[in-house]
Amino acid sequence: MLCDLDNVIRFYDTRELASLERRAGLAEGTTQRVAFAPETDLPLLLGEITKEQWVESIVVGLAGQIPEAQARELGTALANAPFHADSVVVDMLVQVRTHVPLVLVTNATVELEDDLVSLGLAGFADHVISSARVGVAKPDQKIYEIAAGQAGVALDRCLFVDDRLENVEAAVRLGMTGVHYREPADLREALAVLLDR
Structure with a gap:
């Protein structure tokens, strides 16, 4: 995922x-x-x-x-705007990670690692792919390929979740299953099979 x-x-x-x-x-x-x-x-x-x-x-x-x-x-x-993590989404992703690898794929700054620590999410995902670290940003297809490579799965075996439709559409063009995120219910519906196990 x-x-x-x-x-x-x-x-x-x-x-x-x-x-x-x-x-x-x-x-x-x-x-x-x-x-x-x-x-x-x-x-x-x-x-x-x-x-x-x-x-x-x-x-x-x-x-x-x-x-x-x-x-x-x-x-x-x-x-310097303060930020927080949505505990409902975090809980769902923690459950999902017991079944499949979880990779964060984010257009982020070089401060991402520190941000994850302050959110209490250091070690939350199996891999973190940050645009500032890999030198490409979504919706560039290369970042999706890097992420799938880190997960160790083919592109068509990936579920990709993003709030920006253009990023989801780019993932779908590569053969991924895409979820356009607007609220936790979108994620819960897409992950129902894994969450109900």
Whole structure:
């Protein structure tokens, strides 16, 4: 089983960021739209820039909308947003791992390993494939091939779970079974055979 991390297992609390955006006169979500645009986000996810450099690129992206100091405050609030793991999803995946290998496949920063420790998820999966470590990001087919290789199974024997439809569609094109995750029920339905054992 290949599973995404963010917005499946890990969720961020962006309430402070939303409050700062309102104070700055920006629509809620403006900072994230700038931060997660491919030209801003991808260098971070490929391990080419640091989180600090990412914040500076957010500042550049917000230029002209708000003062630089305020933009930096927003970028920093996003970069340091607290996060937690969904215990319902974690419990399901722990059960599944007793039957099949579990591989996390995530577009992540070089801080992923530390993040997993702080989530209490170090050693949670059999393997962790991070875009920042392997130099390719979903939906590039190479990251799926790396993950399947680590699991020791053929691509068509993999179940892939992700919250982004484009990533699921890329996995399906390679012959994987794909699950577009929106809520725990999506995962429970896909894993019913294993969870009911």
